[in-house]
């Protein structure tokens with residue numbers, strides 16, 4: 266009997282039927298990508314199958330415990346990649362169409378040990394954005410995640426006097442709630458000698474990165490928000 270070779274890509278809760286035995290109503294399934302004879306992944310998200318843990322264990326000749334542990338670890342890694350992608354998009358998407366000089370300054374400002382030309386910076390920014398968008402568009406373990414500037418949310422970031430981030434809060438939709446939040450943050454900052462920033466990003470974690478970025482990055486961040494949301 267030929268043994269199907271698979272690699273575990275993650276664990277999903279939006280796919281509740283086992284593609285192996287057809288059992289329904291599973292709480293979660295394991296995403297399996299086929300491997301070719303040399304052990305390389307043989308396919309894209311469309312080739313992934315979703316097995317319940319017991320069928321996955323049989324397919325891999327593993328224990329169910331090992332399947333679950335491996336799937337959780339794989340999923341945690343995917344989530345980390347997603348988080349990194351959201352940070353890259355929150356930083357670089359706003360400068361994607363900025364003048365070359367600004368794009369190069371933003372790139373080398375974050376990568377100070379690298380030395381190179383403006384052309385190289387442009388290529389790196391384009392590559393980082395393409396990778397980040399591909400990561401968030403990958404549907405192996407769930408629907409595509411938001412990745413556009415239009416998907417940015419605004420966050421109020423409260424900084425201490427020594428520029429540590431004390432809090433990151435999503436800005437409310439509603440105008441009076443927004444003003445109330447801004448006033449409270451300003452008051453708090455004044456009391457401790459800190460400062461308040463408003464940044465736009467795909468999530469709160471990415472907002473921290475934007476808050477810590479240089480002035481030029483934040484200038485473009487604000488422009489991008491205004492261009493897409495006002």
Ligand SMILES: [Zn+2]
Pocket residue numbers: 283284285286287288316317319320
């Ligand atoms: Zn099954």
